Amino acid sequence: MPALREAIASYYRKHYGARLTADNVMVFAGGRPALLAVLHFLEPAIEVRVAATEYTPYYDMLERLGRRYALVPSGVENGFTPSVGEYTKEGGGRRALVMMSNPCNPTGVTREGDDLRRLVQSAGSDRHGLLVDEAYELFHEAPVSALRYAGDIDESNLFVVAATKGLQAPGMRIGWIVAARRHIEILGNFSSFGMGGVSHPSQSFALELLGEERVALAREAVPAFYRRQRERHGAAFETLGLEVHTGDGGFYHWCRLPSGLTAEMLNRRLFKKGAAILGGNDCDMARRGAASPLASFIRFSFGPLAPESFESDIEILRGALEN
16 A cells, blocks of 8 residues: 555654655565565575574574574673674675664664664665664664664665554554665565565554554653563562563563573473463574573563553562572
């Protein structure tokens, strides 16, 4: 729908000063199909650079598509925040595409300001590209987008992937890519033979979600709510003896368990209460299993939890830790 593509472009123009038109937008049935499409059409010689601690499906995307990739160190030592220089350094003459979630899932670390500007500027070179997954844009106060620093996006290799996730309409998710027109043209051709388009009712619904009044409300209410939830859970976790390594974005907490306890052990206890967490080694892009330095880390999701269940949720976790 041209109207939906224009509404998406208008959103970034209004809130981030981006210089976009509808021709810079391609609509998908969610964020992950958009990420897969970019990786699918990536020239084979380009190396993907991704943090060693990142969003779990990235590993499967890269492996299943047979993409050449290199891991950038991301751990306790650097605060799960690889430097811009590590992402953009020259690598034996190879061209490179940096792939990252921002805010990061699972750590909540959020790139903004000069760090984000430098990453975006690197994508203006023929040697580098930047693929930013901004599905969690609205879960940071204030919301952050790489498109604030894009300049003339038609002269760059910047790809911004996002979705209606932050607009709080579960099950009606639409995703999109914002990129140079030459890239959007390729993705548009792919839609005609490889995707079959996105359902018209879903697009119509997304168009309503992007109404100016609703967006203005969401950009105020959603970041503030999840900040309060993040702070509330973080304070409770520290009293339970967890090391909190969470950044200031997303709706997850990234924590290290007390000495000797692994995420797998904790889950076996939580399962008995009908609860679970994501083990840190599932976010290890090197997939080192039980030998992973992230085996004692957990990703705790407070996103789907009602504020009213806070006390009982903490008690379930306390019981499992004290077992």
